[in-house]
Amino acid sequence: xxxxxxxxxQWFPIIAPKLFNNTVLGETHVxxxxxxxxxxxxxxxxxxxxxxxxxxxxxxxxxxxVEAGKAYADMTGYNLMQSSVKRFVRRNIDKIEMSFVCxxxxxxxxxxxxxxxxRTSASNSVGTRMRRTAETFIRNYIEKINYDLFTQxxxxxxxxxxxxxxxxxxxxxxxxxxxxxxxxxSEEGDVVVEEAKEVSESEVKEEKKEITVRExxxxxxxxxxxAKTEEKTVEPAKVEEKTxxxx
Numbered sequence: 001x002x003x004x005x006x007x008x009x010q011w012f013p014i015i016a017p018k019l020f021n022n023t024v025l026g027e028t029h030v031x032x033x034x035x036x037x038x039x040x041x042x043x044x045x046x047x048x049x050x051x052x053x054x055x056x057x058x059x060x061x062x063x064x065x066v067e068a069g070k071a072y073a074d075m076t077g078y079n080l081m082q083s084s085v086k087r088f089v090r091r092n093i094d095k096i097e098m099s100f101v102c103x104x105x106x107x108x109x110x111x112x113x114x115x116x117x118x119r120t121s122a123s124n125s126v127g128t129r130m131r132r133t134a135e136t137f138i139r140n141y142i143e144k145i146n147y148d149l150f151t152q153x154x155x156x157x158x159x160x161x162x163x164x165x166x167x168x169x170x171x172x173x174x175x176x177x178x179x180x181x182x183x184x185x186s187e188e189g190d191v192v193v194e195e196a197k198e199v200s201e202s203e204v205k206e207e208k209k210e211i212t213v214r215e216x217x218x219x220x221x222x223x224x225x226x227a228k229t230e231e232k233t234v235e236p237a238k239v240e241e242k243t244x245x246x247x
Contacts, residue, residue: 007031008031009029009030009031010029010030010031010033011027011028011029012027012028012030012033012036012066012069012070012071013026013027013070013071014026014027014028014036014041014061014063014070014071014072014073015070015071015072015073016043016048016061016073017061017072017073017074017075017148019075019148019151019152019155020048020049023048025041025043025061025073026041026043028063028071033066033069033071034066036063036066036071037063037064037065037066037071038062038063039062039063039071040060040061040062040063040076041060041061041062041063041073042058042059042060042061043058043059043061044057044058044059045057045058045059045155049155056080056081056083056084057078057079057080057081058077058078058079058081059075059077059078059079059155060075060076060077060078060079060182061073061074061075061076062074062076075151076182076183077180077181077182077183078151078154078155078178078180078181078182079179079180079181080115080177080178080179080180085115085179088115088117088174088175088177089117092120092121093117093118093119093120093121093174094117094118094121094122094127095115095116095117096115096116096117096118096127096130096131096134097113097114097115097116097179098113098114098115098131098134098135099111099112099113100112100135100139101184102138102139102142102143103142103143104142104143104145104146104147104150105143105144105145105146106146106147108146108147108183109183109184110142110181110182110183110184111180111181111182111184112138112142112178112180112181113178113179113180113181114134114135114138114163114176114177114178114179115175115176115177115178115179116130116134116163116167116173116175116176116177117173117174117175117176118130118171118172118173118174119172119173119174120171120172122171126170126171129170130167130170130171133166133167133170134163134166134167137162137163137166137167138159138163141159141162141163154178154181159178160176160177160178161176163176164176
């Protein structure tokens with residue numbers, strides 16, 4: 001008991017990962033530095049990169065290990081401020097939001113929420129196509145790289161710019177952002193993946209309905225076209241028969 005009374009809390013620095021040049025994120029006040037493992041801390045991306053254009057993004061970190069009196073944190077989240085999302089919205093445009101789970105090449109599972117805003121209004125079928133194309137593109141992009149490289153591309157906006165160019169082939173895109181990214185725990189991974197499958201299946205059913213409706217419309221148009229051509233061919237024949245009689 002005498003030892004516990006003599007213990008005092010100490011301040012230990014929290015170090016950012018190599019992506020942010022091992023910047024000091026702050027300090028943690030604990031009795032034992034080992035107790036800091038698992039603690040989270042948030043920092044504005046502008047303060048980490050010295051870029052004023054990135055002040056609308058917050059980065060989440062979690063202390064993963066401690067060494068030599070320092071707590072080393074790993075990047076676990078990326079969040080776009082809600083106030084910025086509201087400023088993106090304009091009249092006569094569409095906001096396309098998604099949410100799904102994917103994994104990197106080194107098996108890091110995450111919940112990612114992309115945000116796409118078009119330059120002009122798009123139809124429901126085009127919006128559905130863009131949503132499915134964006135999800136497929138991001139999944140394939142992330143599965144080919146490890147988590148460290150993914151965070152580099154995310155912070156540097158390389159992935160967002162590549163997605164924007166890809167979607168612009170379908171419909172003009174004004175803004176392409178990652179609204180949120182968060183590492184998913186293994187215990188929650190199975191539940192989240194099942195929810196994502198249900199959503200994708202429902203979207204497929206809706207798209208199939210739209211395709212069948214369009215096919216019926218095309219068939220009706222094709223049936224009506226022969227009737228019109230017959231009427232046009234009959235009219236000139238009648239005119240030719242009447243001209244000799246009239247003379």
